[in-house]
Amino acid sequence: MATAVPAERDAVAEAVHGLPGVEVIAAGVGPARAAATTATALAGAPYGLVISTGIAGGFAPHAPVGSLVVADEITAADLGAETPDGFLPVTELGFGTVSHRPPEALVREVATATGARPGAVLTVSTVTGTAVRAAWLRERHPTALAEAMEGFGVAEAAAAHGVPVLEIRAVSNPVGPRDRAAWRIGDALAALTDAFGKLAPVLESWNPHDHQ
Numbered sequence: 028m029a030t031a032v033p034a035e036r037d038a039v040a041e042a043v044h045g046l047p048g049v050e051v052i053a054a055g056v057g058p059a060r061a062a063a064t065t066a067t068a069l070a071g072a073p074y075g076l077v078i079s080t081g082i083a084g085g086f087a088p089h090a091p092v093g094s095l096v097v098a099d100e101i102t103a104a105d106l107g108a109e110t111p112d113g114f115l116p117v118t119e120l121g122f123g124t125v126s127h128r129p130p131e132a133l134v135r136e137v138a139t140a141t142g143a144r145p146g147a148v149l150t151v152s153t154v155t156g157t158a159v160r161a162a163w164l165r166e167r168h169p170t171a172l173a174e175a176m177e178g179f180g181v182a183e184a185a186a187a188h189g190v191p192v193l194e195i196r197a198v199s200n201p202v203g204p205r206d207r208a209a210w211r212i213g214d215a216l217a218a219l220t221d222a223f224g225k226l227a228p229v230l231e232s233w234n235p236h237d238h239q
């Protein structure tokens with residue numbers, strides 16, 4: 028499992044400590060650092076699943092503060108080009124990819140075990156700070172529940188190593204006008220610990236070969 032910062036890593040590790048074959052790393056903030064750290068970890072050991080996790084901004088009213096989301100789609104929302112006619116994703120410029128899809132059955136199992144809402148989780152390099160930007164993102168991605176800064180990077184690293192990926196987020200703040208003092212980080216970290224406690228049986232029974 029790859030979080031951004033040590034506080035998130037510790038919240039997850041508290042719940043999964045001692046599970047065989049499970050490692051939790053603080054892979055760094057932002058998609059590039061998270062991708063590099065995850066790729067390095069995957070090069071050193073034969074993992075069957077990678078989970079990008081941590082806190083996130085939630086799109087109101089779909090993902091309120093304190094709620095959990097599980098990505099059915101991990102999408103790089105700002106990877107592209109701004110043009111006079113609007114934003115173009117890199118795929119429309121003829122390059123790469125902007126989205127990864129976690130295994131459907133596993134997304135359902137996580138949602139059932141934890142109560143997490145399934146939906147798109149956006150990866151951004153700049154935290155949204157205005158209502159206009161939040162509305163623009165939801166318009167472009169109508170199923171988006173949350174935004175964070177690492178999922179797509181972790182998913183790219185996992186894909187490069189042929190390993191399935193999940194993204195599970197606890198909502199610490201609404202996506203929108205910046206109000207850092209209002210972020211409920213403690214509550215979100217507690218929700219993460221609770222969720223991963225409930226996930227232990229799902230992770231123990233996960234066999235990537237059943238889902239090819």
Ligand SMILES: O=C(O)c1cccc(C(=O)CC[C@H]2O[C@@H](n3cnc4c(=O)[nH]cnc43)[C@H](O)[C@@H]2O)c1
Nearest residue numbers: 031034035056057082083084154155174175176177
């Ligand atoms: O200050 C702390 O104690 C603390 C503890 C845990 C995490 C943090 C972070 O600042 C984590 C940064 C991380 O959080 C994600 N995030 C959270 N809200 C948003 C958002 O509205 N938009 C985008 N990303 C968000 C993101 O993945 C960051 O890497 C601090």
